[in-house]
Amino acid sequence: MSYVLYRLATAVVVLFGVSLVTFGFVHATPGDPAETILIEQTGQQPSSEAVEEFREAEGMNDPVHHQYVDWVTGAVHGDLGQSYFSDAEVSSLILDDLYNTLELAVASILVALVIAVPTGIASAIHQGQPIDVTSQIGALIGVSMPNFWLGYLLIIVFALNLNMFPVAGSGGLEHLILPAIALGTGMAAIVTRLVRTSMLEVIDQEYIDTARSKGLKERIVVYKHALRNALIPVVTVVGLQLGFVLNGAVVIEIVFQRPGLGNLLVDAIFARNYPVVQGVVLVAAVTFVVSNLLVDLSYRYLDPRIKLGESQQ
Amino acid sequence: MSGTNADTETEASVSTQSTWRDFLDEIRYNPLTLAGTLIVAFLFAVAIVGPVLTPYDPTSQDLANGLQPPSLAHPFGTDQLGRDMLTRIVYGARFSLGIAIAVTSIRVVLGTTVGLVAGYVGGWVDEFLMRLVDIQLAFPGLILALVIAGVLGPSLRNVMIALAIVGWATYARVVRGNVLSVKERDYVAASRLLGTPPRRITKRHLLPNAINPVIVLATLNLGTVVLATAGLSFLGLGAQPPTPEWGTMLASGRNHLRDAWWIVNIPGVAIMLTVLGFNLLGDGLRDTLDPKQQSRLEEI
Numbered sequence: 210m211s212y213v214l215y216r217l218a219t220a221v222v223v224l225f226g227v228s229l230v231t232f233g234f235v236h237a238t239p240g241d242p243a244e245t246i247l248i249e250q251t252g253q254q255p256s257s258e259a260v261e262e263f264r265e266a267e268g269m270n271d272p273v274h275h276q277y278v279d280w281v282t283g284a285v286h287g288d289l290g291q292s293y294f295s296d297a298e299v300s301s302l303i304l305d306d307l308y309n310t311l312e313l314a315v316a317s318i319l320v321a322l323v324i325a326v327p328t329g330i331a332s333a334i335h336q337g338q339p340i341d342v343t344s345q346i347g348a349l350i351g352v353s354m355p356n357f358w359l360g361y362l363l364i365i366v367f368a369l370n371l372n373m374f375p376v377a378g379s380g381g382l383e384h385l386i387l388p389a390i391a392l393g394t395g396m397a398a399i400v401t402r403l404v405r406t407s408m409l410e411v412i413d414q415e416y417i418d419t420a421r422s423k424g425l426k427e428r429i430v431v432y433k434h435a436l437r438n439a440l441i442p443v444v445t446v447v448g449l450q451l452g453f454v455l456n457g458a459v460v461i462e463i464v465f466q467r468p469g470l471g472n473l474l475v476d477a478i479f480a481r482n483y484p485v486v487q488g489v490v491l492v493a494a495v496t497f498v499v500s501n502l503l504v505d506l507s508y509r510y511l512d513p514r515i516k517l518g519e520s521q522q
Numbered sequence: 523m524s525g526t527n528a529d530t531e532t533e534a535s536v537s538t539q540s541t542w543r544d545f546l547d548e549i550r551y552n553p554l555t556l557a558g559t560l561i562v563a564f565l566f567a568v569a570i571v572g573p574v575l576t577p578y579d580p581t582s583q584d585l586a587n588g589l590q591p592p593s594l595a596h597p598f599g600t601d602q603l604g605r606d607m608l609t610r611i612v613y614g615a616r617f618s619l620g621i622a623i624a625v626t627s628i629r630v631v632l633g634t635t636v637g638l639v640a641g642y643v644g645g646w647v648d649e650f651l652m653r654l655v656d657i658q659l660a661f662p663g664l665i666l667a668l669v670i671a672g673v674l675g676p677s678l679r680n681v682m683i684a685l686a687i688v689g690w691a692t693y694a695r696v697v698r699g700n701v702l703s704v705k706e707r708d709y710v711a712a713s714r715l716l717g718t719p720p721r722r723i724t725k726r727h728l729l730p731n732a733i734n735p736v737i738v739l740a741t742l743n744l745g746t747v748v749l750a751t752a753g754l755s756f757l758g759l760g761a762q763p764p765t766p767e768w769g770t771m772l773a774s775g776r777n778h779l780r781d782a783w784w785i786v787n788i789p790g791v792a793i794m795l796t797v798l799g800f801n802l803l804g805d806g807l808r809d810t811l812d813p814k815q816q817s818r819l820e821e822i
Contacts, residue, residue, distance in 0.1 A: 219656065226657035230666075234673055349554075353798035355749055357756050358772060358790030361779060369780050456664035460753055474665070475757055478672030490661075490669055498660050 213506065220502050227494040228284065232277050235483045243269060245481050246293050267293070280487070289488035294480065299488040302473060307492070309379055310469040313392065313461065314454045316385050318447060320393030321400050326443075328397075329404025333439075334431065336409065344401060351398025356457050360391035360464035377466035388465045392457045396450050403446050407439040414438075448504030452497045544810045552809070558802025565796055569619050572612035580605065580613040580766040589782045599784040601774065603764075607784060610766035611792050617767045618796060621682055622747040626740050628686040633693025634736060638724060640694065641701025651694070658691035664750060671759045678751075678767070681760040685750055689743065693736060700732035734811040741807050745800035752793050768793050 243263045247255035255263075264270050268279065283290060289299035328348075332341040367387060368376045374387050411417065412435055420430045459471030466472075470489055477485035549556045573580075584604030592599045598607035640651040670684035704710055710727050718726075754760040755769030763770060768789040775785030 219653070222653055223656045223660045226653065227660055230657060230661070231669075234670055237673070346554075349798060349801060350794070353745065353801055354794045355752055355756075355769075355772075355790060355797075357753065358786065358793065361772075361775075361786045361790070365779050365783060365786075452662040455662045459665060459668065460757065463757060474668070478668065479758070486669060486672070490665060493665050494661050497662055501660070 216502060216505060220498055223498055224495065227498065228281055228491060229277070231487050231490045231494070232280060235487055236273060236276070242481055242483060243267070249480060250294065284488075284491060289491070290484040292485055293482050299484045302485060303470065303488055303492055306469050306473045309467065310455075310458050310462070310471065312385065313388055313458055313467070313469060314451065316389035317393035317396065317454055317457075318450070320389045321396035321450075322447070324393070324397035325400035326404055326440075329401045330408055330431070330436065332401070332405040333408030333412065341405075344405075348398040348401045351394050351401075354395065356391050356395055357460045357464050359394060360388065360461055363387045363391055364465075379467045379469075384465075384467070388461050388467055391464065392454065392461045395457065396447075396453060399450070400443060400446060403443055404439065407442050408435060411435045411439045444507065445504050448500055448507075451500045455493050455496065541811065545807070548806050548810045552806060554802050555806025555809070558799050558804075558806055561795060561799030562803050565615055565619060565799060568612055569615040572615065573609075576606065576609040576612055578606035578609040580610045581764040589778065591782075592784060598788045599782070601771070601785050602778060602782070605764075607771075607788055610771060611768070611788060613766040614768045614771065614789070614792065615796075617678070617761065617765070618748050618751065618793075621678065621685075621751050622744045622800075625682050625685045625689070625747045625751075626743050628682075629690045629743065630693055630736060630740050632686070633690035634697050634729075634732070636690065636694040637697025637699075637732070638701055638728060641698040641705065642720065642724065642728065648698075652698070655691040655694050658688070661688070663688045664753060667750060667754060668757065668759060671754055676759045676762060678755075678761045678765070681751055681754045684754070685747055689747070693739060696735050696739060697732045700735065701728050704728060704731050738804055738808040738812050741800055742804035745797040745804070748793060748796050748800070752789075 241260070243260050244255060247259060247263055268276055271279070280290065287300055289303070291298060292302060328344045332344045335341050364376055364387065367373045374383050378384055417430060417435055420434045421427075425434075455470075458469060459474060461467070462469040462471035463475060470493070473485065474489040476482075477489065549559055582605065584600070587596075587600055587604040588602050590596055590600040590604075596606050596608065598611060600606055601610070636651050636655070640648040667681070667684040667688045670687060671680045674680040674683065704727060710723065713723055713727065751760060752767075752769030752772070755767050756773045758773070761767030761770045763774065772786050772789040772793075775782065775789075778785050
């Protein structure tokens with residue numbers, strides 16, 4: 210229990226730091242964002258009164274620590290401020306796109322597992338044989354491949370030449386498959402290596418020998434006894450990969466021109482629409498921190514041999 | 523994660539000569555390490571002498587010869603502005619390798635310093651620095667780098683700053699773990715009791731012990747930085763046209779997927795080969811320098 214409390218407390222400290230960093234970077238910007246934004250909005254050099262008016266309206270003239278406190282207080286209540294360029298609430302912009310990004314994230318994790326678990330098991334069972342060597346080399350190539358290039362390769366082959374899928378956009382399964390493969394392949398490579406290592410460790414254990422010597426069928430030994438235990442570390446890594454998925458989703462959404470948080474963030478960065486930038490980064494970081502926390506706690510639940518409180522040493 | 527290097531101190535005393543011999547053995551018996559070493563050596567050769575060998579200029583346009591498929595005159599074809607792709611790829615190797623080395627060096631220096639101070643000083647300093655590390659690791663790295671580079675303004679220099687800020691924490695963790703594992707050893711304690719100044723203890727005992735995992739991590743990191751730089755440039759936050767940077771080149775092929783496949787695919791292969799080379803070399807170095815760390819670094 211004390212471990213759970215410790216983990217919760219550090220998660221809160223980390224989130225506080227995250228909010229500070231997010232806010233800090235945006236406010237350390239060189240140049241006056243007010244002027245840039247007004248030029249963007251009106252297409253001409255704003256008068257100094259207009260700039261001053263905008264700064265006052267957006268609260269940019271308040272002391273920085275007031276602005277921070279206002280922002281954090283709002284964020285805790287789900288209010289992330291307003292976009293500079295429309296009256297839209299940042300939180301509703303994020304909610305609109307969150308679903309698309311989560312859909313892509315979940316689909317790509319599924320792709321990764323569907324590729325990685327069977328490949329990793331086959332690799333471990335046939336250690337050193339051609340199937341193992343092939344899958345290991347495949348995994349090396351998978352981690353080394355830029356996902357945006359893989360995205361274009363998939364578009365060239367499956368969308369432009371075979372006409373099996375649409376090139377871009379969102380909605381429906383046919384729009385999801387190529388982006389999910391582009392994003393899931395890199396993760397599949399990492400998870401394959403992990404399943405293999407983990408299976409090899411478990412197969413060496415005495416209880417596997419016992420199961421075999423009881424005369425159980427090899428299939429039952431592998432799938433029922435070995436796999437269940439081998440998958441425990443996989444849960445952790447897949448959980449930790451959520452951050453990786455969010456990173457990748459930004460790029461993949463651009464490649465496939467798919468609405469989502471990545472597209473929202475990149476547009477906001479180029480437009481210097483800081484309330485949106487801050488909001489998206491905060492949401493991404495919170496998702497990451499919370500998923501790490503859940504993974505950490507569930508890991509301990511899945512494997513009771515792990516003593517609580519050991520990992521902070 | 524940390525503190526797993528309980529008994530690597532013997533490795534620290536291993537002479538450079540035998541480490542070198544171990545690595546040659548690794549190359550001889552592990553074809554993947556050999557492949558990695560060759561790829562990396564080839565890339566450096568290309569970056570250094572390549573530009574002298576190509577007859578074209580990487581940025582001069584020749585619109586009449588745009589979108590030429592690969593041929594003898596242009597082995598990798600030409601892009602939409604008629605520039606020779608081979609020349610641009612060769613110049614691009616300079617950017618990719620240069621940035622990867624610069625960013626990784628800053629990360630190593632920053633992370634090692636933080637790790638040493640945290641591990642050696644301990645107490646609230648350690649607690650504070652490790653929370654900083656947690657915060658750093660709590661951000662999805664590319665997203666943070668994207669924001670930093672975006673806020674500073676799109677340029678290669680700002681991409682380097684952003685990537686350096688984003689990636690030092692892992693080194694801090696690894697180094698701190700190593701420092702903690704040797705700090706309380708008798709010979710270090712004895713040295714301290716004898717009044718050896720901290721700087722000397724760090725140099726003699728703490729750093730040598732941490733250096734091997736750092737070298738391995740840094741090699742693997744070179745590949746990650748190449749990927750991230752290309753990714754940020756792809757999004758338009760890094761190198762600006764007409765700079766022959768691989769990510770920027772790849773992005774410029776977006777509108778020619780159907781009629782000029784080489785514009786996206788050739789930079790794609792270049793990026794993949796570079797990252798693959800560093801990954802293979804890093805795995806080989808890990809087998810030689812840090813054999814106990816089998817899978818720990820894989821997820822980073």
